[in-house]
Amino acid sequence: MTGNVIRDFRGDTDGDWVVARHAALYARDEGFDASFGELVRQIVTDFTNAHDPACEHGWIAEREGTRAGSIFCVRQTADLAKLRLFLVEPEARGTGLAQGLLATCMGFARDAGYKGMTLWTHESHVAAGRLYARTGFTLERSVPARSFGVDVVEQHWQIAL
Template sequence: MDAVLREYVPADRAWLVAAHGRLYARDEGFDDTFAPLVNDILAAFEAGHDPARETGWVAEVEGRSVGSIFCVDAGDGRAKLRLFLVDPVARGQRLGARLLEACMGFAQARGYRGMVLWTHAEHRAACALYQRAGWRCLRSEPVRSFGVDLTEQTWEIDFR
C-alpha cells in the first residue's frame, strides 16, 4: 500500500472532521464535542495560516484519504504538530512515521528551533513514534476531556 502525501486543501475539511470524530469515538470513546473542535482548528487554519511557515498534509491511497498531519506556528520560534491521524486501514505501513518525518522536516527547513504537540498517553502507538523520533514528554496529567478520563501530555523536540 503506497500512500501519497499531498498538501491539505479546504475541500479535505469534511473528511478530516468526520474521520477524527468517527475514529476517536470508536477507539477512545470521545463524545460529540471532539469533531467540532477539529472543524474549528481547520477553519482557523484556512482563514489565517502563513503558507510559508505552516502547512498540512493528507495521505491518500488509491485516491482515498487515510491520514493527516499539520505544522503550524506555535510562537517563540517553535512549530506545533496538529491533527495527526492515520486511518486503521493504513496502519502498520510506516505511514505515521512518514507523516511525522514530513512535518518535522518542514519545520526544520522553515527555521523553527523545535516543535511541540499535545496528545493523550492513551495514544500509545503515536507516543512511541514520537519517542523514537527524539521527542520527550514534558508534562503528563489526568484530565476529563471529550467525555472521558484521559492522561493529557505535552511533548517537545529541539532541532538545535
C-alpha cells in the same frame, strides 16, 4: 511506502474529511463526545481561513488513492511549531505512512526556521507515543484531565529541531 502519497492539504476538499474522520475514530476508539469534533472543526476552519503558508502547512496521506491520514504544522511561537491533527486510518497503520507524515511535517518545520516542535496527545495513544519517542520527542509532562466527556491523561511532547 508502495502506494502511499503525501500531498498538500486542500481546505476546500479535505477539511470535512479531516473533521469527520477525527470525530468518528475518536468517538469509536476513545469514547469522545461531539465536543472533540467541534474542536477539530475549529482548528481546520482557523487553518483554512488564516494560516501563514510560509510557516504553517497541512498534508493529507493517501494510500492506493484513498485518504488515509493527516498532519498539520502550525505556529506556536516564532521559534516553536505545533504538530496538530495527526491521524492515520487504522487499516494504514504499520505501513510507514505515519512515519512519512511525521517526517514531512518535521522537515517543513525545520525549513521554516522553527527551533523546536511541540504536540499534545493522550496517553491512550500508545503507538503514537512510541513513534514520537523513536523520532526523538521527549515526554515533557502527563496530566490527568477530563476532556471530551471522558477521563484522559494528556501528554505534552517536545523535540528540538
